[in-house]
Amino acid sequence: MKLKDLGEIDTEVVLFGGPYSNLHATRALLDEVARLDAKAICTGDVVAYGADPSATLAAIRDAETDVIAGNCEQQLGTKARHCGCGFDAGSTCDRLSAAWYAYADERISAEDRDWMRDLPDFACFTQAGRRFAVLHGGATDVSRFLWSTSPEADFAQEVEALQRHLGDIDGVIAGHSGIGFIREVAGVTWINAGVIGMPGHDGRRSTQYATMRGGVPVLHDLTYDAEGAFASMQTAGLIQGYHTGLLSGYWPSEDVLPPELRRVSVANGSWVSTRSRRRSSKTWV
Secondary structure, eight states: OOEEEEEEOOSOEEEEBOOTTOHHHHHHHHHHHHHHTOEEEEOSOOSSSSSOHHHHHHHHHHTTOEEOOOHHHHHHHTTOSSOOOOOOTTSHHHHHHHHHHHHHHHHSOHHHHHHHHTSOSEEEEEETTEEEEEOSSOSSOTTOOOOTTSOHHHHHHHHHHHHHHHOOOSEEEEOSSOSOEEEEETTEEEEEOOBSSSOOSSSOSOEEEEEEETTEEEEEEEOOOHHHHHHHHHHHTOOSSHHHHHHHSSOSOGGGSOGGGSEEEOTTSOEEETTTTSOOSSOOO
């Protein structure tokens, strides 16, 4: 287990996950980091579905972003044969991952893989007297899916595991599941900062990130050139479905979501997102 202690952070922090080889979204996020003069922390999966794995890695590294190893970094860094995302065998995500993973695997360098292997599994920092742990999915499994609707017992298991490694914590910053939320659970504030490389499955093209000032997290929309990212994926031949998700706002792999976070059909045959109807300005459900 590799742990990076980021110490006391007095400035604003930008928290985000899943750049997913989406260079257009990554540049927009890094522009926001520069505008805020903030510290940036990424919960991993810099490389995944999109058209620009090498350039996205370069942008993140050039910005001196602190990155936690996601399952994609762990797998690509060791030249594993699949993404290790934790999808059920035979699921849409499982079937679609073969194409984008092979594409990314062919386009990253030996230096990129060295960087991935050197990333920490966890980080910690303190802000305004509160101590936060940062990880990718879970402490028990890097690819564990924890949703806004997951049972409290699932969160409690992860908090207990983290505290065995790190000591007392007041909050957890995580990623992997791809949909942002903030939840008071198992005695901590659990912050999933969302991902910037794909929409939050709510019918909108914007993606998600979080900021933290004074130990208080807030979720935000990230507006970027989704049309440009879509065109890049078309040109690259990455047309298995994630490219259209950039524009529709919905994942092609809805079956990975718990039923309560999927779309529901309405009488006229269209679809609506259960999330879009339950969203508030600060907390995403």
